[in-house]
Amino acid sequence: MDHDAKIKALHDAILNSSIELEQAFFDDWGLWYSLSLTEVALLVDEAAIHLVDASISDDYLGGTYTARIAIFTERLLVTVEADVSPETQSHKTSARSRSDLKGLAIAAEVGALGGQHGAAAWPGRVHLTLDYGDGETLVLPGGRHAKREQHAAVAASLPSLRVDLTA
Numbered sequence: 001m002d003h004d005a006k007i008k009a010l011h012d013a014i015l016n017s018s019i020e021l022e023q024a025f026f027d028d029w030g031l032w033y034s035l036s037l038t039e040v041a042l043l044v045d046e047a048a049i050h051l052v053d054a055s056i057s058d059d060y061l062g063g064t065y066t067a068r069i070a071i072f073t074e075r076l077l078v079t080v081e082a083d084v085s086p087e088t089q090s091h092k093t094s095a096r097s098r099s100d101l102k103g104l105a106i107a108a109e110v111g112a113l114g115g116q117h118g119a120a121a122w123p124g125r126v127h128l129t130l131d132y133g134d135g136e137t138l139v140l141p142g143g144r145h146a147k148r149e150q151h152a153a154v155a156a157s158l159p160s161l162r163v164d165l166t167a
Contacts, residue, residue, distance in 0.1 A: 006041055010049070014069055017150055018054035018143040021067065032091040033067075036080040039093035040071060047073035051157045053150070055142030070138055072098065072157065079138075096132065098160075099167035103131035106158075126155040 014037075015022045025033065051072040057065045069080040077098050082091035109124030125146075130138040140157075141150045 003041075007037055010037060010041060010044070010052075010071075013049060013052040013071075014054050016147075017052045017141070017153075018056065019145050019147060020056045020058075020143050021054045024056050024065070024067075030082070030084055030089050032082045032084060032089040036069065036082070036091050036093050040069075040078050040080065043076065043078050043093070043095045044071065044073055047076065049073055050160060051140075051153055053140050053142050053154070055139075055144075058144070068142060070140070070142070072160075074098075074160075077132075077138075098164040100132050101130060101161065101164040101167075102133035104161060104165055105129040105131075123155065125151040126158075128154055128158075128161070130161070 015025065049071055052070070054067065054069045056067045059065055064085040067080070067082040067084070071078040075098055076095050077100075078093070078095045080091055080093045082089070084090075105128070107127045109126070110122050112122065125148075128140045130140065132138070140154045143150065
């Protein structure tokens with residue numbers, strides 16, 4: 001894949017993972033984001049992307065916010081953490097082995113016997129909290145208003161995350 005196609009695919013995957021980030025970036029990307037796309041592309045290289053998740057703090061409309069992007073490849077977890085204000089923008093892009101996963105908590109929306117109000121699509125929305133043993137957790141999906149597709153992508157990542165947990 002050429003450079004432009006790689007960056008576009010990565011950019012699209014990030015924006016599709018978070019309604020809030022997509023709204024905050026409506027034709028106005030911060031410099032931190034452009035730089036982080038370069039850094040993520042260099043770290044990911046040609047590896048297939050398995051899951052992308054992004055979140056942004058609720059106060060993004062005021063121009064001051066924090067953002068977090070997580071990209072899972074087969075072997076890496078690449079994260080971007082940004083702090084933005086009208087005066088400054090800073091970010092940190094880092095990678096770690098997915099096998100560093102120490103714990104996983106799960107919360108499902110629909111019980112195995114169905115929902116209270118009839119049969120709902122099992123398991124419904126799934127939320128994961130990943131613990132990498134460094135005192136910080138990664139919640140998936142991170143966005144407050146995650147799309148159904150994002151919840152499905154998170155649920156579909158469970159088999160590979162179980163492998164990470166036992167690696």
